[in-house]
Structure formats: structure tokens, C-alpha cells
Amino acid sequence: MREFKRKARVILIDDNADHLRGVKELITLESSFDVVGATTSANLGINLIKKHRPEIVLMDINMPEKDGLQAIQEIEKLNFGVKVIALSGYDDADLIFRAMKLGAKGYVLKTMASAQLIYAMDEVASGKIYLPSALTSRFFEYFQNSFKNEAETSSEENLLSYLTSREEEVLDLLTQGNNYKGIANKLFISETTVKTHVNNIFQKLQVNDRTQAVLYALNNGFANKRRAKLAI
């Protein structure tokens, strides 16, 4: 249990001074977290984080001055392993999505009961990710919608399936920005052979040049994982 460990440190960042004070009091009185910093400025907050290296940061993301989302991104870039919980007044799907995408470990509405905030902090402190179920639902609607097109196009007849395995290899190298010579060298075959393969690829994908072939490949699920680094 956590009583035996050192109290986890928390830094609060909220441009609303009243809310900041309220949350600070709440945490101090009703939880076993240690508030080591509280500020209304995102920039000051980041400095506090650098100084104190807290386990948890409660970050208001509805700040006008500096965008809270941007602040989350900067905190993540520090790579301190700080766990950021986004605090927001809105259950907007796009906000939730962007906050989670940037690495927030939780998203809590300001209107939620104080016990839920403490619970979220406990969960996040123990390494989990916490999203209230209503927000999880919102998130997934957004998430699934953003993948809808991709799913549809990927289920259409995919011309990529007509490629032979060697042609797939060649196309893979094309999607890394190689020219004929580069491909020939990498596959230990002659340049003219590569040309033959590439021409066959064009026919099968019904495109006119390598750029279109590469675009077709990327738009149709080719090389989804190994989002290739350019071979420049």
C-alpha cells in the first residue's frame, strides 16, 4: 500500500487561481499526495516540473495564455516520466483525443466529484491510465470515426494483393525513396530487372509513375507499421 512509500509529489497548473487553490486544498486534505507546486502559468509550471520532478502533474488544458495541450507536449518531450492528468471543463471529443495522443495519462472533468479526481490520481500514480467511462466512450466515437475511411478503403478491392512477393519488396524500397539503382543494389539484381518489376507494379496498381505507386501503397495499408524512414 502506498502509506509505506514516500508520498507521491504533485504539481498543479491551472490558470484559474480559485480553482487552483481549491484543488490544492482538496489534495492536501483528502489524499496522500504531496503538492510540491502550484501555479497559474504553464511556463512557470514547466520550470517547477524541471525543479521538482514530480510523479504527477494536474494540467488545466483550458488556458488562454499558453495552450495546455502544447504544455503537455513540452512536458512529454522532457522525458522525465512525469504523468500528466489533463483537467478540463469540457468533455469535447477532440480535446480528449488530442490530450491522450500527446501522452496524457488521464483526463478528468472539473465538474466531476473530488473523490473521482483523487481516484484518477491514485490510478495514474500506480502506472495505469485513467479515463472516466463517459469520456472513454466519447474518445472511442472520435477514434473510430477517424479510422472509418481507412477501414472502408482497406476493405475495397486492394490492388496490392496482386503483387508478387518480389514486387512487394521492390515497392517497399520505392516507398523509402529509392531510385532504380538503389533498389538494384539492395536486392542484388540488375537495374533492368528492377525496371521490369517496377513496370509490372505500375500495371497492377494502375498508376503512371513511382510517386503514384508509392502514394497508392501508403494509402492502402502497405507498410503500416514500419512507417519508413527515408533512404536519402
Added chain:
Amino acid sequence: MREFKRKARVILIDDNADHLRGVKELITLESSFDVVGATTSANLGINLIKKHRPEIVLMDINMPEKDGLQAIQEIEKLNFGVKVIALSGYDDADLIFRAMKLGAKGYVLKTMASAQLIYAMDEVASGKIYLPSALTSRFFEYFQNSFKNEAETSSEENLLSYLTSREEEVLDLLTQGNNYKGIANKLFISETTVKTHVNNIFQKLQVNDRTQAVLYALNNGFANKRRAKLAI
């Protein structure tokens, strides 16, 4: 409350006949759902769905014969508004991610208490998305990890920022698979002017040809939303 509505219909698909029978009994006895179909075959299940148009489908995704994920995709393609809940023996992050990506409205482990399955069905039937919090956590770890690179590279110095607005237009057309002539026609400028722009783009992006320029653009946040359809 749901008592006043017609009982929501459910179809069960699970290649394990024993488990299938157990779940059917459970739902019949302990919930207000109406099991209108149960089969061990994904293909038969899809036919049942076409016939009965159920509100809910419980789909085992650990089937050897036909992949359950593929079945989900096919069901979503029908566009019947069927709400699929994935049933799985594994809390594997990649499985969860793929199931949700394909449009599953819930993901429940077979090892979970039966009450939780009923709860999930209630939630999903009422239009929400249900993921147990432990799985939500798993999902987000995977999700955030898959966006990590993107966040990092997007915060590196982006050579795209050096492009003039005209060059951005030209690059945009390049990322749609246009050649010089196509770009010239679309921008009402001469082909040689396009060549000048394109050469300047190459210099600024430090690449050697159009394919590499397009790849750089796509990998660095250019045209993120309007995931361009090819101009073939």
C-alpha cells in the same frame, strides 16, 4: 428503462461450442436480452446478422477458421448499425487496438465475471462504448506509443516550414501524384515555373527527387487531414 422497450436481440458467434452454450444460457437467464442466434462459424454468423438484424453481436475474436477481426470488419461494412462486442481470451493491446479500430463497441475478456458481460451489453445497447478500465489502460499505452514517434518528429525542426506558400501548393499537388504538366495546368503557370518551384522544394527539404519530397511531406505532418486521393 429497458423493460418498457422490446428486448434487444443478440447474436452470439464463438467457435468454442461449450463457451457458446454457456454464454447463451447466461444471457437468457440473467439478462433482458433476446438471443436470436448462436453459431460457431463466423460466416454463418454474418448470414444470421443479415437475417435478424440484431442490435448486438457478441463476437469471439480468437477463432482459427475465420479471423474474428475480419468478421468485425465485414459486419461493419454491412452498415446495419449492429453493435459488435469483441469477446477474447487475451488482453493483448494490439488485439484490443485493432478490434476498436475496426469499430467494435466493446471488448470483454472471457475470464471476466458474467455480470460484467451483461453490464457491457447494457452499456453498448444504450449507445455507449464499453471497455473495462484495465483494458482501457492497455489500449492507451498502445495508442500513445503509436503516436510517440509522430509527436517527436513533429517537434523536431520541420523543413516544411521553410517553404513559401506557393511551394506548399506545388508540394501539395506533388503529394497527389501530379507530374509537372498536371501541376502547371492546375496552377495556371508554365511548366518551367513549376520546375523552378520543385527544384527549390528539393533544396529546402534536402531530397533528390519528387518521391522523396512526397514522402518527407507525408511523414512530417503535411496534409494530415485531407489524406489526399490520388489524381490518377
Added chain:
DNA sequence: CGTTTTCTAAATCCATAGATTTAGAACAAT
């Protein structure tokens, strides 16, 4: 006002890309 940037354009030249045809070898399928 002068300077710089951007957009436009042409000319030239060489390199690469792409189309097309032909063909041998290996292998799988029936």
C-alpha cells in the same frame, strides 16, 4: 528609396524514368 523575397519564365543539358519487346531459367501446378 533601396533591398530582399517571391513568383514567374526560359534555355540548356544530362540523367533518370518509363514503355515495350524478347527471352532464359526455375518452379509449381495439373
Added chain:
DNA sequence: ATTGTTCTAAATCTATGGATTTAGAAAACG
């Protein structure tokens, strides 16, 4: 055994792509 597919390769030809230089007009900046 024969047919079909895949992978290999070359030759040839034309089209497109890319590098480089030069330059005018317009707009932006200071």
C-alpha cells in the same frame, strides 16, 4: 510432360525529371 507464373535480364527508344543559370515583375520590408 506441359502449361503458367515468377524472377531474371537486355536492348531500345521516348518522355519526363532534375540541375543550373539567368532574369523580369511585383510585393514586402526596412
